[in-house]
Amino acid sequence: MKPVCLVVGAGAGIGGAIGKRFAAGGFHSVLCRRSDQEGLDKLVADIEVDGGAASGVLLNAVEDGAIEDLVEKVERDIGPIEVVLFNLGAQIGDRPLADTSYKVFELGWRMATFALFRIASTVMPHMEKRGQGTFLVTSATAAVRGNAGQHSHAAAMGGRRMLCQTLNAEFAPKGIHVAHILIDGPVDAPDTLGKMLGPERYQALREEVGLDKDGLLVPSELAETYWHLAHQHRSAWTHELDLRPYSDRPWWNH
Secondary structure (H helix, E strand, C coil): CCCEEEEECCCCCHHHHHHHHHHHCCCEEEEEECCCHHHHHHHHHHHHHCCCEEEEEECCCCCCCHHHHHHHHHHHHCCCEEEEEECCCCCCCCECHHHCCHHHHHHHHHHHHHHHHHHHHHHHHHHHHHCCEEEEEEEEHHHCCCCCCEHHHHHHHHHHHHHHHHHHHHHHHHCEEEEEEEECCCECCCCCHHHHHCHHHHHHHHHHHCHHHCCCECHHHHHHHHHHHHCCCHHHCCCEEEECCCCCCCHHHC
16 A cells, blocks of 8 residues: 555646656655546546556535545545645735625635645644654745735735644654745746736746746746655754745845
């Protein structure tokens, strides 16, 4: 039975690339996304063609019981979850305060913070019983800097960062590695940046600063960092880091 890497938020960018990397390294990658069964099936097929093991699950992470049922099913039917990648986004776009309804504000929290709390509450007892595990959490610049129009996103991501700190404080001494990974820059991903910009603007940006210019974060390269985090010796664990292209200004200089 192979160890499991559970990816919540397995799109065509960061999540999918990390699922592929862990499958190549001997894990069974359980890939979860909210929609696009066809894209999910293709991701699983790509992994299997390369000799890896993977499963795909459509998951609505804000639905009551969905995360909890998924974790227990994976533990029972596939194998022990040794690595969790929580890669769920919560960006709802720029909205002034007057246009940020209670429902919209709460949805950001449910996706970014409460869903993380729920998966931690469900998977940590299994990891604690085994005395080991890795809990990797993708985050965003909004976790450390609140911009105009980002009331829901910044509040939710700030909560995500603090939750990672409290989880680390409780579970690191029990052998469970919790890492908060701040993505401080645009990711070359068709289902996030591509959808936000549209096909023509996305391709123009890739040609202007991405591709061989390395001005966009490349998902396969990000995956190598996540793989390294999951295999650090416990005497030198990384608990927080930020990643950006070499040519971008860091968040604290904006």
